[in-house]
Amino acid sequence: xxxxxxxxxxxxxxxxxxxxxxxxxxxxxxxxxxxxxxxxxxxxxxxxxxxxxxxxxxxxxxxxxxxxxxxxxxxxxxxxxxxxxxxxxxxxxxxxxxxxxxxxxxxxxxxxxxxxxxxxxxxxxxxxxxxxxxxxxxxxxxxxxxxxxxxxxxxxxxxxxxxxxxxxxxxxxxxxxxxxxxxxxxxxxxxxxxxxxxxxxxxxxxxxxxxxxxxxxxxxxxxxxxxxxxxxxxxxxxxxxxxxxxxxxxxxxxxxxxxxxxxxxxxxxxxx
Numbered sequence: 573x574x575x576x577x578x579x580x581x582x583x584x585x586x587x588x589x590x591x592x593x594x595x596x597x598x599x600x601x602x603x604x605x606x607x608x609x610x611x612x613x614x615x616x617x618x619x620x621x622x623x624x625x626x627x628x629x630x631x632x633x634x635x636x637x638x639x640x641x642x643x644x645x646x647x648x649x650x651x652x653x654x655x656x657x658x659x660x661x662x663x664x665x666x667x668x669x670x671x672x673x674x675x676x677x678x679x680x681x682x683x684x685x686x687x688x689x690x691x692x693x694x695x696x697x698x699x700x701x702x703x704x705x706x707x708x709x710x711x712x713x714x715x716x717x718x719x720x721x722x723x724x725x726x727x728x729x730x731x732x733x734x735x736x737x738x739x740x741x742x743x744x745x746x747x748x749x750x751x752x753x754x755x756x757x758x759x760x761x762x763x764x765x766x767x768x769x770x771x772x773x774x775x776x777x778x779x780x781x782x783x784x785x786x787x788x789x790x791x792x793x794x795x796x797x798x799x800x801x802x803x804x805x806x807x808x809x810x811x812x813x814x815x816x817x818x819x820x821x822x823x824x825x826x827x828x829x830x831x832x833x834x835x836x837x838x839x840x841x842x843x844x
Contacts, residue, residue, distance in 0.1 A: 574603075574604060574605055574606045575604060575605055575606070575624040575625060575833060575836060575837075576605070576606050576607075576608070576622060576623045576624050576625070577598060577601075577605045577606070577607045577608075577623060577624065577625040577626070577627070577829075578607075578608055578609075578610060578619035578623040578625070578626045578627075579591070579594055579595065579598065579607065579608070579609045579610070579627050579628075579629070580610050580612050580618065580619070580626065580627070580628035580629060580646070580673070581609060581610065581611045581612060581613075581614075581629050581631075582612050582613055582628060582629050582630065582631035582646075582672050582673055583613070583629060583630070583631045583632070584613040584614065584631055584632055584633070585611070585613070585614045586631075586632055588629075588630075589777070589778070589781055589782060589785055590629050590630050590670070590671075590774060590776055590777075591609075591629060592778075592781065593774075593776040593777060593778045593781060593821075594627055594629060594670075594776045594825070595607075595609075596778065597776060597821075597825050597826060597829070598627070598829070600826070601829055601830075601833070604833055605625070605829075605833075608623075612628075612642050612645075612646060613631065613642050616639075616641045616642040616645060618642075618645045618646055618648075618649045619649065621652055621653070621656060621665070623665070624663065624665060624666070624832070624836055625665070625666045625667075625829065625832045625833075625836075626649075626653065626665070626666070626667040626668070627667075627668045627670070627825070628646075628667070628668070628669050628670060628673035629670050629671075629672070629673060630670045630671030630672045630673065630723070630774060631671070631672035631673070632672070633672070634688075634726065635672050635675035635676045635679060635686055635726055636679060636686055643676070646676065647676070647680050650667070650676075650677055650680050651680070653665050653667055653767075653768065654764075654765070654768070657765065657767050657768075662839075663835075663836040663839040664766070664767045664835065664836070664839075665767060666767045666768070666828070666831075666832035666835075666836075667764075667767065667768040667769075668768075668769060668770060668825065668828050669768075669769070669770030669771075670770065670771060670774060670775070670776065671723070671724060671771070671772060671773065671774060673770065674728075674762070674770035674771060674772050675726055675727075675728060675772070677762075677764065677768075677770055678728045678759075678762060678770075681735065681739060681741070681764060682732060682735050683728065683731060683732055683735055683736060683739075683741060683762065684728045684729060684730050684731040684732055684759065685728070685729055685730040686726055686727070686728055687726065687727060687729055688725055688726055688727075689724070689725055689726065689727055689758075692723075692724065692725050692798070692799075693722045693723075693724050693727075693747075693758075694722060694723050694724075694795070694798070694799055694803070695721070695722060695799065695803055695806065695807040696719055696720070696721060696722075696806070696807050696810040696811070696816060696817060697719065697720060697721075697722045697747075697748055697773070698717035698718070698719055698720075698748045699717055699718055699719070699720050699745045699746070699747065699748065699760045699761075699773060700716060700717045700745060700746050700747075700748065701714075701716045701717070701718075701744065701745050702742075702743050702744055702745060702746060704742040704743065704744055704763065705743075705744035705745045705761065708742075708744050708763060708769075709827055709831050710744075710769060710823075710824050710827045710828050710831070711744065711745075711823070711824070712823075712827060713819075713823050713827075714819065714820065714823055714824075715815070717748070718816075718819070718820055719810065719813075719815075719816035719817055719819075719820060720760075720771075720773035720774065720775065720777075720817070720820055721773060721774045721777035721782065721817060721820075722772075722773050722774070723774065724772065724773075727747075727758035727759075727772065728758060728759040728762075728772065729756045729757075729758055729759065730756065731743060731759060739764065739765070740765060741762055741763060741764050741765070742762070742763045743759050743761070743762055744760075744761035744762060744763055744769075745759075745760040745761035745771070746758070746759060746760055747759075747760055758772060759772065760772045760773055761773075767832075769828065771824070775820055775821070775823075775824035775825050776821070776825055777817060777820075777821060778821055779811040779812070779816075779817040779818045779821060780811075782811055782817070783808065783811045783812075786804075786807070786808065787808075792804065795807070
């Protein structure tokens with residue numbers, strides 16, 4: 573019997589590469605998973621608790637703003653999964669949050685302050701593991717630092733360590749070290765619990781698809797106009813390097829999915 577996986581689309585109906593990338597990664601497990609997609613911000617639909625695994629996408633805009641409908645339903649789902657996982661005797665449910673979803677989850681749990689960046693972080697960037705990140709299963713096989721795709725105007729800073737301790741949450745990764753500025757380094761990944769984890773960056777980013785996307789004239793010009801030709805050239809060259817975005821793409825979400833499948837099935841077999 574296949575497990576059920578829900579993909580939550582938070583892109584508000586805007587064209588994006590993220591959903592394609594998530595769907596392609598998930599398709600590698602088609603023999604093990606039954607998959608449904610929910611267009612959360614357009615239709616205000618969210619999955620119920622009948623799913624085993626949830627992956628929630630990035631999206632545009634202020635993560636602290638919603639219309640009072642889709643965002644409240646999204647927060648309710650997060651809390652419902654959290655509460656469900658407190659109880660023993662049944663397989664847990666697993667949740668991965670990406671970028672906008674990650675910011676909303678951190679806001680929901682009160683893990684720190686969500687602020688707007690002085691300038692957008694975009695392109696291929698190094699990310700540094702914390703001690704917890706060094707041991708975390710989703711980062712296993714990645715160097716330190718490892719490289720990620722970023723596209724964000726907002727960030728999580730000023731962690732509330734009391735809440736982290738209370739929840740049993742851990743900071744897994746931090747923004748690149750910037751010695752030339754005084755700004756606090758953003759938190760780039762958090763494990764909320766054994767079953768729930770998220771990243772500020774885009775682990776689903778496919779280097780080949782990104783290269784095709786940003787080779788198109790309109791997309792190329794947009795990047796150059798906003799960030800400059802040097803940023804564009806650097807990003808494009810790094811997409812070709814197998815030890816950077818390609819490695820992150822092959823590691824984080826696949827490990828999350830495989831670990832979830834293994835743990836759910838091992839529990840099911842243990843009670844047969």
